[in-house]
Amino acid sequence: MAYDYQTVHALEGTIGAVSERRANHLSVHRASAIASVLAAPGRAAEAAGILVASGEFEARFVAPGEWLVLSDVHAPETLGAELSVRLGDFAFVVDQSHGRVALTLAGPDAARILANGIGADLHIDAFPVGRAANVLCNHLSVNLARTGGDRFGIVVTRSFAGALVDDLKVMARSHELSVDFDTR
Structure with missing residues (x-):
């Protein structure tokens, strides 16, 4: 049996539109495209270089050899695959978008x-x-x-x-x- 799931934001219905945006x-x-990237052993420098070289990603430090990557260019469904292709054997990628x-x-x-x-x-x-x-x-x-x-x-x-x-x-x-x- 197939199920059709609808994505609902975690905060849907808990915050409403504001009438006035304050300072x-x-x-x-x-819809944020977010992925976790963990460098392969001994490959942190290469992985960091690839993440920094592209202006498509915002790599945020998590721990040595580990980053949280956000992108406004890629869709949540494609970020993990794009990072996996670019990083190859230098790192492991897990989609965290949802x-x-x-x-x-x-x-x-x-x-x-x-x-x-x-x-x-x-x-x-x-x-x-x-x-x-x-x-x-x-x-x-x-x-x-x-x-x-x-x-x-x-x-x-x-x-x-x-x-x-x-x-x-x-x-x-x-x-x-x-x-x-x-x-x-």
């Missing part, structure tokens, strides 16, 4: 909002643009990347996305924060 805004990405949710927190108070729940130094000198790390946001494990001066990318597992959004709203209670699905 501090949390964007939830609807198991993770990507968010972007942007605004003049973004670092202050995150500091209410993250025990890492988010000053621009300590955590510059392009830096990424796995951190705890309150009780949830997330991958956090600074993607601009006042802009942070956050990737969380799908099952914890609702809890993370709720936590971020509480963390931002002294700052005006709007939350909505990304319009791109």
